[in-house]
Amino acid sequence: MMDKYHLFQQSAKEAALLFSSLSTREVIRIVSHLDADGISAAAILIRTLNQLNRRYSISIVQQLSDSLIDQLKDEKHELFFFTDLGSGQIKSIAEKLSDRKLFILDHHEIQEDIKSDNIFHVNPHLFGIEGSKEISGAGVVYTFAKNLYQDIEKHAHIAVIGAIGDIQEDNGFQPLNDEILQDAVRNQKIEVQKGLRLFGIQTRPLHKALEYNTKPYIPGVTGSESGAIQFLHQIGIEPRTGSGWKKAVNLTDEEMKKLVTGIIMKRLDEDNPDDVLGNIYMLPEEPLESPTRDAREFSTLLNACGRMKKASLGIGACIGDRKTKEKAIGVLKDYKKAIIDAMRWYEKNPDKVIRKERYVIINAEDNIPASMIGTLASILSKSNQMKDGTYVMSLARTEENTTKVSMRMSGDQKDLDLRQVVMEITQKTGGESGGHMKAAGAIIPVEKESDFICTAVEVLDKLALEEPVA
Incomplete structure (x- = not known):
């Protein structure tokens, strides 16, 4: 059988x-x-x-x-x-x-x-x-x-x-x-290595990779550029090289050991201080220091192509066309700028944000591309601005006169199914819901935005009472 x-x-x-x-x-x-x-x-x-x-x-x-x-x-x-x-x-x-x-x-x-x-x-x-x-x-x-x-x-x-x-x-x-x-x-095509699970090992300056790292969180380092640079000096790693900033891929074996030990020591008060170590998936045929070398960075490259309406470049990068791959890598710069623009809009428009203890609802209307609104929700859910267990919902209008809704949650709530949360709201207001347990969404008519947000507040208020955070 x-x-x-x-x-x-x-x-x-x-x-x-x-x-x-x-x-x-x-x-x-x-x-x-x-x-x-x-x-x-x-x-x-x-x-x-x-x-x-x-x-x-x-x-x-x-x-x-x-x-x-x-x-x-x-x-x-x-x-x-x-x-x-x-x-x-x-x-x-x-x-x-x-x-x-x-x-x-x-x-x-x-x-x-x-x-x-x-x-x-x-x-x-x-x-x-x-x-x-x-x-x-x-x-x-x-x-x-x-x-x-x-x-x-x-x-x-x-x-x-x-x-x-x-x-x-x-x-x-x-x-x-x-x-x-x-x-x-x-x-x-892939080599599975045991090492430091740090996004941007191939491409980011080491101090920026540490600053942006949220999973796992590094106290005094995550979210602080000066904290990251100071940390590197404290453990005996010079963050600069002769030609610029040092990347993690440039570290010697001895420096990497210092880095891993230093991060674990910083995390001793955490439940699992050594969970910075784990599987890394490298593509050995791809060049060093390329965003296509690390499978996690490659996936971000593909997301960038899709969100920036250059999906054909992402497909070409997957198929292995070298010139197309170089163009796809160029799209990353535009994607990063779009992320910065979205974050700046969020920070400068608190009147468009409903902020409660257990949830945040952002209605970007026409100010952020609908293709980027899920990225904004993801970044915020991983940031140290949000306590674990915070629902992050974002909305933005599409070119088809509909509104795209994205929902994420901060922290690792293993049994929570965000699809059910979004479905409960759309069943009351109308719209099409879907997605995954940890990354759900919906499409609703623009004229239903107010109803949707009011219903979301009711549903999330109820969930906040039912699911106290430990």
């Missing part, structure tokens, strides 16, 4: 066999999500279709809304692939594209398990597997693609990057993702 993991893999195999039986003359219409996972998923599918000499057209979207599905209905394509989205909109897809052949390769919660001869649905939730933790959208596409093109294993690292982008790595992976990781390691 097969367990749930084998049943899931079998469903991917069956979908691949069905796809193989279809006419090769069809132009395939691909729709994928704009985050790191969605871009990784699209890249794996494109790599596979290229090998099969198939023609395709692709769109990378922020949200699969009813209006977008209406637009797809008006197209002449007969064969659609939805990757890293679709399961939460399956009713609308099934209704409006009932005369098309549809492949949905997703890991989000399923709106409804619809059975139809024209829909081939591959999703871990169908087998009792938690898609927000155990496999990414890119991982689902990779599992499907392995049945069509065995050499896709040489691109397993892209699915790992997608999983890291969706925060599915917790000093290791659960079984399905880990199986993909082993493919990447076996093909020498």
Whole structure:
């Protein structure tokens, strides 16, 4: 008897066999999500279709809304692939594209398990597997693609990057993702190293990497540039080199030992002072000091491309085109500027922020791009401005006259499902909700913003009373 993991893999195999039986003359219409996972998923599918000499057209979207599905209905394509989205909109897809052949390769919660001869649905939730933790959208596409093109294993690292982008790595992976990781390691695309889990090891000046590091928090260092520089001097590491600021990747073995020991000593009052150490996922074929060398930084690069409406560059970076990869790296500068602009707007507009002890609601209206509003919520939830257990909700308007909502929570609340919180609000006010346990969201009509915020206040006030923070 097969367990749930084998049943899931079998469903991917069956979908691949069905796809193989279809006419090769069809132009395939691909729709994928704009985050790191969605871009990784699209890249794996494109790599596979290229090998099969198939023609395709692709769109990378922020949200699969009813209006977008209406637009797809008006197209002449007969064969659609939805990757890293679709399961939460399956009713609308099934209704409006009932005369098309549809492949949905997703890991989000399923709106409804619809059975139809024209829909081939591959999703871990169908087998009792938690898609927000155990496999990414890119991982689902990779599992499907392995049945069509065995050499896709040489691109397993892209699915790992997608999983890291969706925060599915917790000093290791659960079984399905880990199986993909082993493919990447076996093909020498990823090296798993034990070391200091510090974002920006390859690219940031060491003192800035320490200043911006929030998980884990380093007392007196996190959030303080002067504190970070002083800390380095105290442990005997000169933060400058002859040509500029020193990066973590430039440290000698002896300096790295000093750094690790110093951070642990700073964290002795924490529950797990040594949890700064753990798995680091390096791509050995990528150049040193490049944002494509560390899988975590690569996932940020892909997010930048998606958020800055340059998803094609992210796909090219995944596929391995060197010139496209260089252009994608250039997008990071624009992305960082957009983040700074969003943070400055937040700091200068307290009248647009509802701030209570257990939650913060930010309504940016038209002042921050909708593609950046989730990034703002994520950064704030990880900042030392927010106590652990604080809900962070942000809203911004899209170009389609809707409002995008993003929700995060500060700290590591393991059993909390933000999807349920957002769903409770949208059930009362209208709108489409979705996302993951730790990163949920919604799309609502602009005219419903006030109602949504009032209802969110009611729901979050109630949750604050029910869930006291220890």
